[in-house]
Amino acid sequence: MVKKVTLPLTDEVLKDLKAGDNVLLTGVIYAARDAAHKKMLEALEQGKPLPFNIKGATIYYMAPTPARPGRVIGSAGPTTSGRMDAYVPRLVAEGLKGMIGKGLRSKEVKNAMVKYKAVYLGAVGGAGALISKSIKKAEVIAYQDLVAEAICRLEVENFPVTVINDIYGGDLYEAGKAKYRGKAT
Amino acid sequence: MRRIQASEVTNTVARLFEHSCHYLPPDVLAALKQAKKKEKSPICRDVLDKILENVEIAGNEQIPICQDTGVAVVMLELGQQVRITGGDLYTAVSEGVRQGYDRGYLRKSIVSQPCFARINTDDNTPAMIYTDIVPGDRLKISVLPKGAGSENCSRLTILNPADGRQGVTNLVVNLVDEFGANSCPPVIIGVGIGGTTEKAMLIAKKALLRKVGEPSPDPEVAGLEREILEKVNDLSIGAMGYGGTVTALAVHVETFPCHIASLPVAVNMQCWCARRAEAIL
Numbered sequence: 001m002v003k004k005v006t007l008p009l010t011d012e013v014l015k016d017l018k019a020g021d022n023v024l025l026t027g028v029i030y031a032a033r034d035a036a037h038k039k040m041l042e043a044l045e046q047g048k049p050l051p052f053n054i055k056g057a058t059i060y061y062m063a064p065t066p067a068r069p070g071r072v073i074g075s076a077g078p079t080t081s082g083r084m085d086a087y088v089p090r091l092v093a094e095g096l097k098g099m100i101g102k103g104l105r106s107k108e109v110k111n112a113m114v115k116y117k118a119v120y121l122g123a124v125g126g127a128g129a130l131i132s133k134s135i136k137k138a139e140v141i142a143y144q145d146l147v148a149e150a151i152c153r154l155e156v157e158n159f160p161v162t163v164i165n166d167i168y169g170g171d172l173y174e175a176g177k178a179k180y181r182g183k184a185t
Numbered sequence: 186m187r188r189i190q191a192s193e194v195t196n197t198v199a200r201l202f203e204h205s206c207h208y209l210p211p212d213v214l215a216a217l218k219q220a221k222k223k224e225k226s227p228i229c230r231d232v233l234d235k236i237l238e239n240v241e242i243a244g245n246e247q248i249p250i251c252q253d254t255g256v257a258v259v260m261l262e263l264g265q266q267v268r269i270t271g272g273d274l275y276t277a278v279s280e281g282v283r284q285g286y287d288r289g290y291l292r293k294s295i296v297s298q299p300c301f302a303r304i305n306t307d308d309n310t311p312a313m314i315y316t317d318i319v320p321g322d323r324l325k326i327s328v329l330p331k332g333a334g335s336e337n338c339s340r341l342t343i344l345n346p347a348d349g350r351q352g353v354t355n356l357v358v359n360l361v362d363e364f365g366a367n368s369c370p371p372v373i374i375g376v377g378i379g380g381t382t383e384k385a386m387l388i389a390k391k392a393l394l395r396k397v398g399e400p401s402p403d404p405e406v407a408g409l410e411r412e413i414l415e416k417v418n419d420l421s422i423g424a425m426g427y428g429g430t431v432t433a434l435a436v437h438v439e440t441f442p443c444h445i446a447s448l449p450v451a452v453n454m455q456c457w458c459a460r461r462a463e464a465i466l
Contacts (some may be wrong), residue, residue, distance in 0.1 A: 002434040020427075035303075060418035065249045065292040074290055075249040082365050101287065102425065103334070124232055124425055125334060125369035129248035130239035147305050148292055160235065162228070175365055176428015178293065180226055180421035181203050184430040 004158070008056035009097040011117055013113070017163050018108040019170030023121065024158040028099065029058045031152040033079055036143050044090060051151050052141030054091060058098030063148040064138075065128070073138045073154075075128030078102040081120070084107050092116045100161055104173065114169050121161035134159040135136075187264070187322035189466050191272030194326070197464050198281025201259060201328040203289035204461040206249045211249070212396040214460045219370050229423055229429030233371075236424070236457060243265065245385040250459045254291035255330035257282045258311040260394065264321035275314055278326075283308040293334070327463040335372065335456040339388055344448040350409060353378060354448050358416045359443055360452050361433070366426025369456035371434045373397055374417065377451040380441035385451035387446040391454050392437035394463075401438055410436045424457075434459075 005013055007027025017023065032054055040050055049125030061081050081101030088099070089112040097118050113120060122149070123131060137155035144150050152175040164172045197229030198202040217240075221233040234435070243250040250324055259278050264294075286309040295310065340360055344352045357376055359369075400407040414436045423429020435455065443449060 042338070061250065063292065065252050065254060066245065066290045068290050075252040077252050079253070080337065081433070082367065102369065104365055122249055122425060125233045126251040126456055127235050127239040128252040129243040129246065129250060132234055132248055133242065172428070174425050176226070176228065176423060177421050180423060180428050180430055182419070184418040184421065
């Protein structure tokens with residue numbers, strides 16, 4: 001069964017999301033990865049405002065291919081989330097509610113998600129063409145100098161994700177592995 | 186002496202990168218379909234469905250299969266009776282990368298000065314070019330747009346000769362386990378055993394040029410490939426790490442003689458999006 005969720009993620013919505021759920025997201029998300037995270041953390045440390053309101057926001061770890069003429073965006077699949085881990089506990093404490101990416105997260109990030117009620121959502125790595133179909137509008141809003149890594153505001157419709165880590169400490173990577181151990185042959 | 190125009194090299198390299206970022210080789214596609222049949226976990230079957238649908242959209246609508254269109258790896262087999270005219274070979278290859286990434290709307294992902302300013306070179310050069318001089322009057326060009334997600338999960342280790350076959354197997358299996366979902370499974374695992382440090386890594390990468398699942402011609406090596414594949418699938422990581430019975434599509438092992446005191450083992454991980462293309466001029 002697929003759950004449909006309208007963004008932003010509220011505590012009420014997060015209560016119903018469990019590790020392993022397939023979810024379709026509709027609303028606004030922000031694309032940001034390595035270099036943009038570094039800049040956001042620097043801004044916070046200097047007491048400067050972030051390029052978008054972090055409270056209730058969902059960040060997508062992604063840098064697309066260039067859009068062909070007349071298209072909204074190019075290929076737009078997730079990058080490996082773990083590289084952002086060092087920056088995440090602070091952002092979650094500031095009110096970040098959702099992260100979309102792929103791959104393992106650190107203990108610190110998982111603890112922060114439970115403590116501040118945030119979720120980690122998996123998008124299928126490498127499925128950039130498919131995912132791009134659910135992005136209806138894309139606009140660079142900050143850090144243009146980072147080229148492909150600039151922060152982008154994305155309007156998405158039925159954007160397909162799977163809950164990896166929920167607010168209760170559930171972890172699909174761990175649970176899934178345990179469930180199929182010894183079942184390969 | 187056979188002459189090949191540098192411009193022909195440029196055009197070929199450009200075309201190969203553009204093509205390979207939009208179409209998977211038929212053997213990779215067949216392996217993914219086979220994986221879907223074998224996979225016991227519904228959530229991983231759903232991932233494989235999305236992967237297959239994605240590949241179809243990529244070809245039909247000319248959207249790169251994956252947004253990480255990679256670092257441009259180019260393997261050349263240059264016949265010793267070939268003479269490149271109208272320019273030098275590596276400049277011609279670089280120009281092909283530049284044109285292919287521009288024309289194909291591929292992402293430029295290369296930064297200069299790796300641990301300093303990290304400024305994007307904006308044309309995806311330099312390419313990583315490796316050349317073998319071979320008999321004959323042909324030039325074979327193989328390209329691999331190599332994504333960083335899986336490349337980052339690769340390692341070189343020097344084992345003790347006493348570690349032997351068991352040591353090699355454990356090393357590969359533990360590495361796949363450690364990185365789990367990060368390498369975008371189901372993966373193809375290139376393993377280079379022997380040689381020196383750089384040789385081991387290079388043959389591991391070259392192992393990825395093989396058709397998916399085509400066993401090594403050496404029966405002993407083929408046996409090792411089967412053993413590692415079985416153990417990796419026993420890890421139950423599954424497609425995208427969601428938990429399942431197909432973690433790897435294939436294990437390709439290449440070996441080379443080495444020093445009496447060494448047992449180098451290189452693992453080059455390849456995500457499911459195993460893009461490659463080749464042409465012979």
